[in-house]
Amino acid sequence: MNWKSVAAEDLERYGKQKKSLDSLYERISILTDSYTALRPIASNKVPVRGDTTQIEDVMLNNIVEREKLKNTYSIIKRLVKLTEKGLSNLSDYERRTLELFYIRRQKNHVDRLMEEFGYEKSKVYNLKEKALYNFTIGVYGLSDYYTDIV
Numbered sequence: 001m002n003w004k005s006v007a008a009e010d011l012e013r014y015g016k017q018k019k020s021l022d023s024l025y026e027r028i029s030i031l032t033d034s035y036t037a038l039r040p041i042a043s044n045k046v047p048v049r050g051d052t053t054q055i056e057d058v059m060l061n062n063i064v065e066r067e068k069l070k071n072t073y074s075i076i077k078r079l080v081k082l083t084e085k086g087l088s089n090l091s092d093y094e095r096r097t098l099e100l101f102y103i104r105r106q107k108n109h110v111d112r113l114m115e116e117f118g119y120e121k122s123k124v125y126n127l128k129e130k131a132l133y134n135f136t137i138g139v140y141g142l143s144d145y146y147t148d149i150v
């Protein structure tokens with residue numbers, strides 16, 4: 001596993017994950033409302049020979065989909081929070097560099113950073129490497145390093 005690739009992938013997914021939280025929450029709300037509307041209908045139906053009614057099947061499918069979405073929402077929310085924790089440890093220059101390299105990559109991002117910061121190209125790439133390292137330490141820490149020392 002290459003830590004740089006993992007960190008870069010995490011940053012590239014961050015924006016999409018953050019946006020997905022709203023739509024996941026909305027989908028869960030819609031399913032909750034649908035389930036609430038179905039409950040009075042289901043209580044009026046009596047299953048034949050122990051079978052479930054179609055309404056009960058719809059309700060069970062709703063419950064399963066809601067639970068899966070709630071789990072997905074929880075996981076994505078934690079990933080977004082973890083990425084934000086890593087970004088919060090960075091300087092403004094480092095955060096901006098990672099934003100343009102990974103989070104909201106733009107055409108000519110290196111040239112743009114050179115112009116914004118007044119840096120040479122090599123300095124921008126050095127800043128990107130430093131920022132990616134600091135982000136990775138902020139998110140994942142140095143647990144292996146510390147256990148080797150202790």
